[in-house]
Amino acid sequence: MAKVEVKVCLGTTCFVMGGSNLQELNDIIPQKYGDKVELSAANCLGLCSINWEYSKAPYVKVNEEVVSEATVEKVLEEIDKQLGN
Amino acid sequence: MNNMGQAIHLKKEILVRIIKAFLSDDFERQARLIPYDMRPKGMEVPYRCCVYKERAIIKDRTIAGLGFPIEEDDETVSLSDYAKQALERTQISDKNLTVLQTACKGCSTNRIYVTDLCQGCVARPCQSTCKFGAISIINGRSVIDDTKCKKCQMCVNACPYKAIVKISVPCEDSCPVGAIKKDETGFASIDYDKCINCGRCTAACPFGAVHERSQIIDILKAIKSDKKVIAMIAPSIIGQFPGNIYQLKTAIINSGFDDVYEVAQGADITANTEAKEFTGRMEEGQNFMTTSCCAGYNQLIKKHLPEIKPFVSDTKTPLYYTAEIVKKEHPDAITVFVSPCVAKRAEGFENPNVDFVMNYEELGALFIAKKIQILDMEESKYIVESSKQGRNFGYSGGVAESVKKSLKDEDSIKPCIINGLNKDSIKQLKKYATSGVCEGCNLVEVMCCEGGCIGGNATINNQKTAKKLIDNFTQNSEDISKI
Ligand code: SF4
Ligand code: SF4
Ligand code: FES
Numbered sequence: 413m414a415k416v417e418v419k420v421c422l423g424t425t426c427f428v429m430g431g432s433n434l435q436e437l438n439d440i441i442p443q444k445y446g447d448k449v450e451l452s453a454a455n456c457l458g459l460c461s462i463n464w465e466y467s468k469a470p471y472v473k474v475n476e477e478v479v480s481e482a483t484v485e486k487v488l489e490e491i492d493k494q495l496g497n
Numbered sequence: 498m499n500n501m502g503q504a505i506h507l508k509k510e511i512l513v514r515i516i517k518a519f520l521s522d523d524f525e526r527q528a529r530l531i532p533y534d535m536r537p538k539g540m541e542v543p544y545r546c547c548v549y550k551e552r553a554i555i556k557d558r559t560i561a562g563l564g565f566p567i568e569e570d571d572e573t574v575s576l577s578d579y580a581k582q583a584l585e586r587t588q589i590s591d592k593n594l595t596v597l598q599t600a601c602k603g604c605s606t607n608r609i610y611v612t613d614l615c616q617g618c619v620a621r622p623c624q625s626t627c628k629f630g631a632i633s634i635i636n637g638r639s640v641i642d643d644t645k646c647k648k649c650q651m652c653v654n655a656c657p658y659k660a661i662v663k664i665s666v667p668c669e670d671s672c673p674v675g676a677i678k679k680d681e682t683g684f685a686s687i688d689y690d691k692c693i694n695c696g697r698c699t700a701a702c703p704f705g706a707v708h709e710r711s712q713i714i715d716i717l718k719a720i721k722s723d724k725k726v727i728a729m730i731a732p733s734i735i736g737q738f739p740g741n742i743y744q745l746k747t748a749i750i751n752s753g754f755d756d757v758y759e760v761a762q763g764a765d766i767t768a769n770t771e772a773k774e775f776t777g778r779m780e781e782g783q784n785f786m787t788t789s790c791c792a793g794y795n796q797l798i799k800k801h802l803p804e805i806k807p808f809v810s811d812t813k814t815p816l817y818y819t820a821e822i823v824k825k826e827h828p829d830a831i832t833v834f835v836s837p838c839v840a841k842r843a844e845g846f847e848n849p850n851v852d853f854v855m856n857y858e859e860l861g862a863l864f865i866a867k868k869i870q871i872l873d874m875e876e877s878k879y880i881v882e883s884s885k886q887g888r889n890f891g892y893s894g895g896v897a898e899s900v901k902k903s904l905k906d907e908d909s910i911k912p913c914i915i916n917g918l919n920k921d922s923i924k925q926l927k928k929y930a931t932s933g934v935c936e937g938c939n940l941v942e943v944m945c946c947e948g949g950c951i952g953g954n955a956t957i958n959n960q961k962t963a964k965k966l967i968d969n970f971t972q973n974s975e976d977i978s979k980i
Contacts, residue, residue: 422739422872423739423870423872424738424739424748424861424864424865424869424870424871424872425864425865425870427738427739427861427957428509428738428858428861428862428864428865428957429506429509429510429865430502430505430506432957432958432959432962433502433959435958435959435962436959455739455870455872455873456870456872456873460865461868466510466513466865467510467513467535481506483502
């Protein structure tokens with residue numbers, strides 16, 4: 413099965429709007445999904461500057477799916493969905 | 498997002514909008530439109546009953562962001578008028594907080610309450626345990642007379658069915674000095690004669706009702722003028738933003754400032770001076786000395802704990818020394834302290850060398866409004882590189898360590914740490930002050946916030962990660978020089 417790729421945006425906008433809290437995922441994801449999920453941090457994904465969408469930051473990409481106003485719970489939910497859980 | 502997260506997110510979004518409005522060519526109009534831009538006609542209402550209510554609340558939060566007290570708003574003044582007044586004002590207020598009282602409606606008053614779980618049992622331990630005769634039995638159920646109840650909670654613990662509960666008011670519970678109270682009208686208000694600006698209530702209220710009164714407009718005005726504006730960044734800023742503090746310096750300059758100083762530079766002076774003072778006091782036979790760098794603690798001493806004053810170091814704070822250096826090197830510059838907490842607003846207000854204070858959230862909002870990505874920035878060096886210990890001032894234990902490392906005889910210091918001011922630790926300090934001894938220790942480091950400045954009310958990163966990032970960064974910094 414293909415791995416799910418999770419990219420957490422740690423660009424300035426996302427970091428300030430709450431992305432700093434998403435660093436918890438570093439501990440949770442490996443524990444919960446082992447090597448089924450690949451987690452990485454990204455510089456600005458470019459989403460915050462489209463139409464001034466900073467208010468929907470922080471952003472996380474789960475494969476091609478964009479999670480906006482991301483929280484740990486929302487990201488885990490999207491991962492589960494993509495894994496077909 | 499949980500309730501708390503939402504409130505913080507909303508506050509930051511409003512700050513960004515205020516800054517963008519200021520930077521636009523029609524500040525007053527754009528400020529007036531903030532609630533409408535955020536809750537446009539026909540939008541599904543995220544939190545409250547209707548779009549009008551939401552807009553009213555956003556307006557109130559915007560008033561705080563523009564630097565005015567929400568309590569005094571009589572609803573007839575429009576945001577464009579507030580924006581205009583903000584542009585015209587030449588002075589800031591020493592009342593640093595303001596409460597969005599409309600939010601307090603949904604929040605119950607502090608009391609002891611008998612729930613439906615009351616079985617009307619025969620033994621009635623609640624009634625017999627109450628020393629104030631506040632409990633009577635009506636229709637077979639316990640009833641509490643609020644006028645007699647002293648909220649001692651004996652009955653809460655006595656009931657085997659756990660039928661009696663304490664309903665708490667988060668802001669009141671969080672305040673270490675009883676300065677915020679929900680009064681008869683049901684609204685919370687702050688008694689500034691008591692408030693030590695610890696910022697706990699801002700973090701505790703689930704509605705995010707307690708706001709800092711921002712000075713961001715005054716700062717933006719200074720930047721727009723032809724005056725030089727210099728930012729002084731607190732040590733705890735390491736780890737609060739992406740990138741390192743050299744990239745951060747470039748980012749701050751790109752957002753309009755003329756130069757940036759690390760307050761860690763002043764922290765080095767504080768540590769050295771305090772070490773010298775410590776040795777002197779010990780030679781004179783004093784039993785212990787406490788540190789003096791925390792603004793919240795200094796407010797506590799002034800307002801609630803004058804008896805400890807003889808034991809408090811006379812050394813000035815890192816901000817004091819830094820601001821003094823900056824004003825000496827740039828006499829006409831306007832200085833802005835970039836701060837983790839609201840307590841430093843009080844210190845800044847009292848220090849003529851500190852013109853304004855901006856917290857980390859506000860700096861973050863400025864970056865967003867100016868579309869600045871710190872990770873894309875080149876590094877800029879600081880004129881003076883601070884020491885490892887000076888840069889470690891921002892977490893609990895870091896200050897005592899820096900004083901210790903300043904001494905040739907490091908073992909002469911036996912530190913103990915007050916990690917956060919609360920009712921218990923204040924009692925403990927009082928004991929030290931009245932007895933004049935602090936058993937087994939001679940240097941008491943006091944930090945108002947749990948964890949130290951990395952736990953300040955306006956921090957962006959969580960403490961654990963922030964501490965890790967500081968440690969990673971400072972391991973390559975030089976050790977502090979010995980006195
Ligand atoms: S916690 Fe305090 S400030 Fe917040 S809503 Fe309740 S009463 Fe008001
Ligand atoms: S800032 Fe601290 S001292 Fe002041 S009212 Fe809030 S909790 Fe109390
Ligand atoms: S900073 Fe995250 S999308 Fe731009």
